[in-house]
Amino acid sequence: MRKLLYLIFSMALIAALSTYAMWAADRPVGHYLSDLRINLAVDQGKPADRGNLLGIQPELFPTDYQSPERLHRKLAAYLQKARDQGLLSEKTVVVLPEHVGTWLMVAGEKDELYQATTFKEAMNWLAVSNPVKFLRAIISAKGESRLDDAHLRMKAKGMAKDYQALFGGLAKEFHVTLVAGSIVLPDPSVIDGTLKIGSGALYNSSVVFGQDGLPIGQPQRQMYPMFEKKIAFKANGELTLNVVDTPAGRLGVLIGSDSWYPNNYRKLDNQGAQLVAVPAFVVGRGTWDQPWRGFQSSSVPDTVTLKSGELSEAQAWHRLTLTTQAPGSQAIAGISVFLRGQFWDQGSAGQSFLSSNGQQFADGNARGARLLNLWL
Numbered sequence: 435m436r437k438l439l440y441l442i443f444s445m446a447l448i449a450a451l452s453t454y455a456m457w458a459a460d461r462p463v464g465h466y467l468s469d470l471r472i473n474l475a476v477d478q479g480k481p482a483d484r485g486n487l488l489g490i491q492p493e494l495f496p497t498d499y500q501s502p503e504r505l506h507r508k509l510a511a512y513l514q515k516a517r518d519q520g521l522l523s524e525k526t527v528v529v530l531p532e533h534v535g536t537w538l539m540v541a542g543e544k545d546e547l548y549q550a551t552t553f554k555e556a557m558n559w560l561a562v563s564n565p566v567k568f569l570r571a572i573i574s575a576k577g578e579s580r581l582d583d584a585h586l587r588m589k590a591k592g593m594a595k596d597y598q599a600l601f602g603g604l605a606k607e608f609h610v611t612l613v614a615g616s617i618v619l620p621d622p623s624v625i626d627g628t629l630k631i632g633s634g635a636l637y638n639s640s641v642v643f644g645q646d647g648l649p650i651g652q653p654q655r656q657m658y659p660m661f662e663k664k665i666a667f668k669a670n671g672e673l674t675l676n677v678v679d680t681p682a683g684r685l686g687v688l689i690g691s692d693s694w695y696p697n698n699y700r701k702l703d704n705q706g707a708q709l710v711a712v713p714a715f716v717v718g719r720g721t722w723d724q725p726w727r728g729f730q731s732s733s734v735p736d737t738v739t740l741k742s743g744e745l746s747e748a749q750a751w752h753r754l755t756l757t758t759q760a761p762g763s764q765a766i767a768g769i770s771v772f773l774r775g776q777f778w779d780q781g782s783a784g785q786s787f788l789s790s791n792g793q794q795f796a797d798g799n800a801r802g803a804r805l806l807n808l809w810l
Contacts, residue, residue: 524610532713606646
């Protein structure tokens with residue numbers, strides 16, 4: 435009798451594991467009609483032969499990341515609209531928002547993940563659907579938030595490949611220089627023209643792609659990540675900034691809150707940066723109009739006297755971003771581009787703005803995808 439029960443239990447366990455394995459391996463592609471519309475919100479200056487800075491503030495949702503091809507379709511539609519309006523040339527520098535690449539972590543997943551109601555539920559589905567990858571990632575996870583680290587690390591190799599193929603492909607397809615927002619990867623570097631990952635800590639990094647679709651220089655790692663004690667990202671301990679040559683001029687990238695630190699602009703000035711791109715992301719619907727939360731980092735610049743709560747989030751971003759505001763920055767132009775959309779229960783805020791000749795030009799309408807153009 436005991437042998438019979440053991441046999442029945444073993445068969446049931448094998449059947450359950452087999453069913454789970456088939457379920458985890460299945461990746462059905464559901465139908466999704468994405469909104470490809472985008473409006474030109476700001477068009478500053480006059481066309482000349484010096485080129486232009488073009489910010490794309492997309493409106494994205496989890497289902498846009500169901501496959502790299504689906505995300506390409508949406509971003510290519512935005513760029514095609516810009517081309518139709520005469521905003522693209524060989525001297526155009528296109529800037530995308532922070533974390534536009536990070537969400538590639540949910541590409542190729544099961545429908546249950548995209549249909550989740552909360553971010554936590556979605557991450558649970560991510561782990562359950564990729565048991566082997568998740569177990570490997572949790573073993574090698576680092577920092578205090580090991581679970582968050584594992585979620586970001588488990589698909590990093592594929593994310594890096596998709597990131598370069600997608601955004602490098604867009605740069606080549608539309609023959610522009612493309613600042614590909616940012617992506618969180620473990621110890622990223624460019625080796626022989628290919629974006630590679632390492633086994634070290636996670637960094638929020640941005641890659642600039644040239645018209646040939648290849649990375650220009652090394653990934654720019656964020657130096658002062660917000661909420662660094664609560665999340666898995668690690669700060670760029672070397673505090674280095676990369677300035678790259680583009681057809682429109684020398685370009686520096688400050689990721690998110692890195693644009694709040696005056697010393698970063700001095701570093702860019704010392705390298706002759708003429709253009710500054712700021713990929714950004716503000717979590718929480720309505721946050722833009724709420725009191726500024728202050729420097730959510732262990733490092734606070736001595737020269738900044740602004741305190742949390744003194745201004746709104748929007749006012750703080752405009753005040754702290756020093757692009758083209760002499761003597762804080764000697765750049766001739768800059769742009770801050772925010773990611774918009776809804777990722778489960780996590781809304782987003784932020785309205786993109788341009789900087790030129792000491793002035794800032796913003797779009798007052800936060801709804802829908804937006805183009806912001808500055809002629810140099």
